[in-house]
Amino acid sequence: MPIIVAESECFGCALCVLNCPEDAMEITSSFIVAIDEDRCTDCGECLDFCPVDALAEA
Amino acid sequence: MERKTCDCVVIGSGIGGMCAAAKLAYSGYKTIVIEKLPMLGGRFTQIEYKGYQIPTAAWMILYGKNDPVYLTLNEVQAPEIETVSTGAIPQIYRLGGKDHKMEGKGALRDMISWASRDKEEEEKVMTALKRAILWYEPPDTITFHDWLLQYTESKTVRDLFQCLVAAWAGANSWEVTAGQWFRVLKGMTVGGNPFILKNGVKDVTDALEKVIKDNGSEIFTKTRAKKILIEEGFAKGIAADVKGEEMEIEAKIVISNAGPKRTIDLGGQENFDRAYLKEVEKKVRPAQGVDYMITSNEPLMGAPTVLFTADTRRLECFVGDCTPDGKYIVRTASVPESAMQYSPKEEYEVFLQDLKETFPDFDKCGGKILVARNFCGDWPFYGTWPGDCLTQKTPIENLYNVGDAVIPGGWVGGSGAAASAAVVVDDIKARVKPV
Numbered sequence: 001m002p003i004i005v006a007e008s009e010c011f012g013c014a015l016c017v018l019n020c021p022e023d024a025m026e027i028t029s030s031f032i033v034a035i036d037e038d039r040c041t042d043c044g045e046c047l048d049f050c051p052v053d054a055l056a057e058a
Numbered sequence: 059m060e061r062k063t064c065d066c067v068v069i070g071s072g073i074g075g076m077c078a079a080a081k082l083a084y085s086g087y088k089t090i091v092i093e094k095l096p097m098l099g100g101r102f103t104q105i106e107y108k109g110y111q112i113p114t115a116a117w118m119i120l121y122g123k124n125d126p127v128y129l130t131l132n133e134v135q136a137p138e139i140e141t142v143s144t145g146a147i148p149q150i151y152r153l154g155g156k157d158h159k160m161e162g163k164g165a166l167r168d169m170i171s172w173a174s175r176d177k178e179e180e181e182k183v184m185t186a187l188k189r190a191i192l193w194y195e196p197p198d199t200i201t202f203h204d205w206l207l208q209y210t211e212s213k214t215v216r217d218l219f220q221c222l223v224a225a226w227a228g229a230n231s232w233e234v235t236a237g238q239w240f241r242v243l244k245g246m247t248v249g250g251n252p253f254i255l256k257n258g259v260k261d262v263t264d265a266l267e268k269v270i271k272d273n274g275s276e277i278f279t280k281t282r283a284k285k286i287l288i289e290e291g292f293a294k295g296i297a298a299d300v301k302g303e304e305m306e307i308e309a310k311i312v313i314s315n316a317g318p319k320r321t322i323d324l325g326g327q328e329n330f331d332r333a334y335l336k337e338v339e340k341k342v343r344p345a346q347g348v349d350y351m352i353t354s355n356e357p358l359m360g361a362p363t364v365l366f367t368a369d370t371r372r373l374e375c376f377v378g379d380c381t382p383d384g385k386y387i388v389r390t391a392s393v394p395e396s397a398m399q400y401s402p403k404e405e406y407e408v409f410l411q412d413l414k415e416t417f418p419d420f421d422k423c424g425g426k427i428l429v430a431r432n433f434c435g436d437w438p439f440y441g442t443w444p445g446d447c448l449t450q451k452t453p454i455e456n457l458y459n460v461g462d463a464v465i466p467g468g469w470v471g472g473s474g475a476a477a478s479a480a481v482v483v484d485d486i487k488a489r490v491k492p493v
Contacts, residue, residue: 012402014431015095018105018112031348031402031432048096048280051437 009054016046060305064088067309069283072100074460074475075315076266077130081483083273084134086492092281099263102472116472121249126476136265140256153217153368173214196236205236217368224373228345228439229397238445245468286325293457315461331453341448344438352388355424370412402432444470458482
């Protein structure tokens with residue numbers, strides 16, 4: 001299931017970006033994480049690394 | 059439901075929680091640390107990203123051999139850690155269009171002497187500083203900037219202090235109070251020269267983890283605190299969630315490294331003294347800002363070197379480093395005009411301008427921003443502005459906070475978090491014996 005970002009919670013700490021095994025995430029200029037759907041394998045690793053629970057499976 | 063019993067339970071594995079747990083485990087207290095993330099160390103570790111070691115926040119031992127982190131490692135006989143520099147790391151202040159190297163004893167006086175317009179101004183500033191450090195600490199009723207204005211009209215002197223205040227306190231000289239700043243300054247005079255660790259600060263977290271486990275205590279990652287159990291004003295343990303399963307840990311002492319506000323949520327607001335709630339509301343305000351990791355093919359600056367720029371739009375602290383395989387990285391923190399209210403997007407645009415001015419050869423050197431990230435809210439630069447001295451004890455007996463929101467005296471950052479752990483562990487040792 002794809003990963004979705006709660007934009008009201010995410011502030012761009014980049015912990016998920018640094019830990020993504022597929023290098024599928026980046027911080028946008030608005031300091032919210034963006035996910036590259038082509039690279040994301042929905043492994044869910046990022047969910048555990050978010051300190052504010054801004055990531056969830058759709 | 060799984061049940062466990064121990065002497066002390068620690069919520070959160072930041073440097074404060076890890077130092078507390080290592081000291082307790084080493085002293086014979088059976089301790090359990092729980093951490094909600096899959097990694098240990100919080101903002102005091104690093105993650106490998108595209109071949110670079112990216113610190114989660116902290117990147118050096120701020121007070122050298124007098125640092126509370128370093129003292130903790132020695133006390134618990136942690137495995138030895140390799141350092142790159144035990145001498146002074148060159149510190150360059152770029153202000154008034156010139157670079158100044160701050161080094162050795164009397165460095166601050168030399169800087170003030172240079173920045174002052176004449177000898178009379180230099181003496182006036184130095185005398186006021188000495189008096190504030192050694193005799194009468196100014197109160198928190200005015201900002202440090204306003205305090206300094208009494209003694210100098212020189213913009214360069216004020217810029218020099220803006221470098222120091224923003225770099226050490228994570229907030230601007232016009233935001234930090236005179237009292238807060240002098241407590242930080244006192245800490246700096248007690249501390250030694252900062253040093254960098256060869257393999258990064260993760261070595262510290264790893265060493266503490268080893269001490270905790272070798273002494274028969276336990277650490278659980280991906281384990282989230284759900285509740286601090288309180289009975290008649292006493293902390294009795296915690297309820298946690300381990301991958302969907304409930305776990306109850308009964309303990310004589312509960313130490314929270316989750317931040318005072320989260321501690322109150324976990325314990326239930328109704329259980330806390332109202333004066334304490336008000337104090338937490340007033341004092342716990344994070345120092346926030348944006349941080350950048352910059353890589354380049356050619357060095358942008360010496361490694362290791364710290365460069366403070368006061369002539370730019372924001373105060374920036376650039377830290378040049380070289381990876382073991384010869385790649386260049388500059389770690390940069392930028393303090394927004396207001397550490398309380400800022401737009402990271404706007405700060406980023408301002409930073410790009412500052413960056414080009416600071417390193418005109420940025421493109422030629424193959425410079426690239428590897429990652430830009432925002433530190434705020436529950437994941438800030440500092441849990442609160444340094445020098446604020448919120449107590450580690452809470453009104454709930456046997457419930458303590460540790461971490462960078464409850465730093466004693468004028469210590470800052472991870473070092474201050476370790477200092478809070480030292481205060482807490484000393485208090486526990488005096489009051490409670492291990493089973």
